[in-house]
Amino acid sequence: MLAFVLRRLFQAILVMLVVALVSFSLFRFVGDPISVMVGQEATQEDRERMRQELGLDQPFPVQFAAYVGRIVQGEFGISYRVGRPVIDLILERLPATLELAFCAAIFALVFGVGFGVFTALRRARFSSKAIMTFSLIGVSLPTFLIGIGLIYLFSVELKWLPSFGRGQVTDLGFWTTGFLTLSGLKSMVLPAITLGLFQMTLIMRLVRSEMLEVLRTDYIKFARARGLSDRAVHFGHALKNTLIPVITIMGIKLGSLVAFAIITETVFQWPGVGFLFIASVQSVDIPLMATYLLLVALFFVTINLIVDMLYFIVDPRLKSGVALARH
Amino acid sequence: MTETSEALLEVRDLVVEFPTRRGILRAVDQISFSLMPGEVLGLVGESGAGKSLTGTALIGLLEPPGRIASGTVRLKGQQINGLPPEELRKIRGRRIGMVFQDPLTSLNPLYRVGEQLIETIRTHLPLSEAEARQRAVDLLMEVGIPAAERRLDSYPHEFSGGMRQRVVIALALAAEPELVIADEPTTALDVSVQAQIIAVLKRLCREKNTAVILITHDMGVIAETADRVAVMYAGRIVEIGPVRDVIKSPRHPYTKGLMGSIPDPEAEAERLIQIPGSMPRLTHIPKGCAFNPRCGFANDQCRTERPPVRAVGKGSVACFLDEAQLTALSLEARR
């Protein structure tokens, strides 16, 4: 177990270093940081002196090491556009994005697994076929179209739900939440569905096909032969086996919600980091872009790590080092 | 009909069909047999003869589109095919247990062996968790698993193949069913443990007076274990009778060929089936007697009409040859 954790941790650190390299390269290769920082009237000497002070004359590996060192200490630089520490800007916006991604993830998980199981168990039903057809639309339509469609239906036509913003939020000091007010909750519905729909359909199709496979296995047949009730067979024996291989993929999918949030946040003018990122791209705010990149990567890596651990805990075969055979 | 009331299981003209795009396939074709309480019936035949489907049909677990198209299955006189699913479920595991071929895949890999046993026991018997646990320990001991109490908390992958099949047998016998259907219970196992598994099954069923339908293509196992044997060919039972008669003096031409496949301890090499050709696929079952293309005695009648099942000696045979000819065959086999 410990060796497994250490190996995974090592891999995670490696991934983060690669991402750090990419984000560091942004500074080097997208425009000259010195000309961004100094005014127009600075002399060539001023520039050289500044270059030395910032260590920009050092060889690449040394500069990169220094960059990683700063990141580890939590120094991500100052936003070119706003002139405040990037990390502050991002932390202000993070709760909005995390709450959105969380709700989208819950939506995707609950409905994805629910529909997946339903359509697998009631394969011949009309409603199953309807759900499957409908899910094709979910997979093929671009996110922004779904968002606009939902806004049109529920905000413009029915006037049930707000079409933009977070509604009224409550400031808890370290966190601003939309969960404590009705308008906050109502504002969450459409963006969360928009963001989660794609993942929901993916999870649903995954769960369905995995479940159908599991239902064909010998141990399910044997469970039936033992006279267990349908409920025990389906939800005790089949579902657990279905979810194990699905966990990994679901984890990755849900991790990507934070990255996908960019589009949804733009459509719904959601004040999250994705929205902030778009603004920073427009003004070539390199420190912010680089930090956003790191943040999203950190998210992926952390979720992957958690998923691997979960896998380990859920499947007894892994603990004893037996290779995970399919059946 | 006194026999009907005595018999534990009574199968009459059972037909299992699969509707397919190219027509209906008959995998089991009008088979009839009965089983007394505590009796061991061997069901033999080549792969694809319909043995497994017969077993799954009896416990109502045919996978759609497969279905029982006609015929009856009676358990102690009560017709059980066509019962509502919930009624059938209560019979499965409680009155008819099942052991499948591959112990490696029969157990759910994610649940401890004890959990699976206790779940099965409590599904059928009104026992508390603690009582069921005790019963699970007893069952594991009965099937010969050492340190049963501790092994209850092991996962299936922590057992060897032979030990897993013992667990499967324990599960099948958990509620003391009246009948166990064992579908090639040793085929997937190492040769060295096959005999032990059969011995365990045999001993427990004798102790509890459980009847057994033992499906296998191993005539050696049948010879040692079964009271009677039914021989299947292309979905039909061609011969059924006391095991000694069928093995020592097979009457049906197919059985006679099949008996050539019993390993003879005296002979150095195993003798193989001497029948030319192979069993037809379901899509190409010949008219008349399904065996006629491979039979050395086939006549015109065999190619057009289906032979009726006739009582011969203590058993019955589906063949047009008359009793004298069949007896001559059996005598020839004895040499």
Ligand SMILES: Nc1ncnc2c1ncn2[C@@H]1O[C@H](COP(=O)(O)OP(=O)(O)O)[C@@H](O)[C@H]1O
């Ligand atoms: N789901 C199915 N659809 C069509 N044919 C099937 C199906 N399952 C089994 N069969 C056919 O039924 C026949 C009998 O199968 P089975 O009972 O498994 O034979 P065995 O005697 O080897 O146990 C085989 O020819 C097989 O191809």
Ligand code: SF4
């Ligand atoms: S009925 Fe005819 S073809 Fe069939 S086994 Fe008897 S003799 Fe051979």
Ligand SMILES: [Mg+2]
């Ligand atoms: Mg079989």
